[in-house]
Amino acid sequence: MQVIYVSSDGCAHWIDAKLRPTLTLDEAIAQSQPGQLIRVIAGNYCFDEPLRFPRSGKAKQPIIVRGEPGAVINAGRLPDRSVSASNPGQERYAVFQFVDVAHIRLEFFTVKEAWPSTVYIENSYNLAFRNLDICDGTYAFYANGPQTKAISITNCRWVQDPDIWRQIRWDEIHDGKDANGNVIEVAYRYLNGAFFGADDIAGDIEISRNDICDCYNAIRMDVSNENLGAPIGSFNRDVRIFDNQFRYIRDNPIEPEAIAVGWWIGRNRFYNCHKLFSQDGVRGGFWYYFGNICWFDSRPGPEGDENNGGAVFKLGKGGSVAQPDYISACFHNSFFLRQKYIKKGTTRGLTNARNAIEHADPTKLPVDLMPVDQTFLGPADELIFSGEGPLPVRFSGDLANHPTYPAVFDPYDGVLKDPRPADHALFEDGLAGCFDLRAEHQYGYDEALIVPMPDGNSWICDRGFWPGAMTEANLFSGPEYVPVDLAYIRSLPVPEGEG
Numbered sequence: 001m002q003v004i005y006v007s008s009d010g011c012a013h014w015i016d017a018k019l020r021p022t023l024t025l026d027e028a029i030a031q032s033q034p035g036q037l038i039r040v041i042a043g044n045y046c047f048d049e050p051l052r053f054p055r056s057g058k059a060k061q062p063i064i065v066r067g068e069p070g071a072v073i074n075a076g077r078l079p080d081r082s083v084s085a086s087n088p089g090q091e092r093y094a095v096f097q098f099v100d101v102a103h104i105r106l107e108f109f110t111v112k113e114a115w116p117s118t119v120y121i122e123n124s125y126n127l128a129f130r131n132l133d134i135c136d137g138t139y140a141f142y143a144n145g146p147q148t149k150a151i152s153i154t155n156c157r158w159v160q161d162p163d164i165w166r167q168i169r170w171d172e173i174h175d176g177k178d179a180n181g182n183v184i185e186v187a188y189r190y191l192n193g194a195f196f197g198a199d200d201i202a203g204d205i206e207i208s209r210n211d212i213c214d215c216y217n218a219i220r221m222d223v224s225n226e227n228l229g230a231p232i233g234s235f236n237r238d239v240r241i242f243d244n245q246f247r248y249i250r251d252n253p254i255e256p257e258a259i260a261v262g263w264w265i266g267r268n269r270f271y272n273c274h275k276l277f278s279q280d281g282v283r284g285g286f287w288y289y290f291g292n293i294c295w296f297d298s299r300p301g302p303e304g305d306e307n308n309g310g311a312v313f314k315l316g317k318g319g320s321v322a323q324p325d326y327i328s329a330c331f332h333n334s335f336f337l338r339q340k341y342i343k344k345g346t347t348r349g350l351t352n353a354r355n356a357i358e359h360a361d362p363t364k365l366p367v368d369l370m371p372v373d374q375t376f377l378g379p380a381d382e383l384i385f386s387g388e389g390p391l392p393v394r395f396s397g398d399l400a401n402h403p404t405y406p407a408v409f410d411p412y413d414g415v416l417k418d419p420r421p422a423d424h425a426l427f428e429d430g431l432a433g434c435f436d437l438r439a440e441h442q443y444g445y446d447e448a449l450i451v452p453m454p455d456g457n458s459w460i461c462d463r464g465f466w467p468g469a470m471t472e473a474n475l476f477s478g479p480e481y482v483p484v485d486l487a488y489i490r491s492l493p494v495p496e497g498e499g
Contacts, residue, residue: 053099067110116137154209291477337358354465395409399441
């Protein structure tokens with residue numbers, strides 16, 4: 001590769017024991033060509049205008065922009081209140097803009113005060129982002145456009161706002177509505193974003209080994225109203241979310257919107273997160289949750305904030321709201337909870353199998369950290385699922401210690417199978433994050449677990465695994481990723497109705 005050196009002043013600098021000419025970063029990107037490695041030396045960088053790549057790299061000759069230790073971009077931007085849970089677009093500021101380009105890699109930078117975004121992507125593909133340390137912003141990454149695909153984000157870190165978990169009310173971030181349905185714009189609406197936000201993108205997204213902390217949402221991918229009628233799988237397809245840390249997430253770590261097909265959420269660690277997995281009003285399916293670990297030692301919100309209950313699953317509202325078209329499977333996860341497993345809503349096609357679900361003892365926690373009478377599920381008249389039909393709901397082989405388990409499933413005919421109730425703690429020490437099962441729970445199952453894959457095949461889980469995410473101190477790795485076979489899923493019958 002051709003090496004291009006970059007400094008904050010564009011003058012000659014001693015680099016690797018030689019005085020070398022340099023460009024400024026905006027000059028280097030404006031002149032970038034396939035096969036170039038743009039090395040950015042230590043220094044403070046600031047740009048009034050976004051840095052937009054004018055051309056693509058090539059598959060075997062990518063453009064690589066690499067920051068050396070001490071390369072810091074401080075955009076110096078103030079929050080943009082016009083962006084709240086919305087597409088910022090290419091007209092608004094982002095440090096780096098990727099529009100109609102491909103085969104570019106960005107790595108090893110620290111970025112601060114980039115509002116609304118550090119990276120904006122539009123109709124671009126084969127982009128990789130590695131080892132970026134980002135503070136601030138409505139979004140760390142935002143992607144848009146039906147040609148956007150093959151995006152990899154690995155080993156990055158994002159802290160949106162350290163006050164978001166305890167100091168700011170949920171309803172000071174999420175806009176409200178008045179009696180006439182008009183939007184009430186709240187004070188911190190610019191925090192209603194995500195580590196990775198997207199609108200109308202094809203998919204093939206990898207988000208792995210990142211540390212995502214002190215933010216409102218982590219991954220939130222939407223489909224606009226004009227594309228809701230597109231063939232299933234056209235958008236938000238093949239999303240892999242593996243081996244990340246999610247910490248102090250005020251709303252949802254994982255939130256597909258409208259349509260999602262082939263989402264894999266595996267081996268992540270969720271620490272102090274509000275509602276883990278949102279399926280609210282989402283069509284599609286073949287969603288897999290496995291090998292994840294969830295625990296807490298804190299409750300969100302300042303005094304008086306009532307939006308602090310949380311749940312593992314956020315389900316749809318039923319009625320005319322869209323529901324899954326295909327199966328989903330949540331298996332071999334470990335949950336140490338202060339919140340309900342499911343609060344309310346409706347779903348179909350969910351298999352919840354062989355998880356270890358421990359509710360903490362509220363009498364052994366600080367006062368008000370969790371309700372003393374916390375329930376396993378929400379009220380039966382607010383939670384609707386059935387063990388019948390073409391997409392039945394199944395809870396099978398879960399280990400749980402809640403005093404109402406398994407009787408809490410009595411209103412749901414055919415849903416529960418092979419429950420493993422316990423009358424004491426499941427883990428060595430959930431509050432400390434020690435998720436090895438206690439000795440009395442360390443045994444597998446009589447039958448193998450069969451999980452349908454999005455290509456028409458099935459994955460068979462060894463029956464020797466213990467409940468939860470840990471067996472003999474080893475984390476459950478789960479199935480290998482299988483891309484969606486569009487012809488196969490589109491051949492499947494779709495249940496009638498949406499409710």
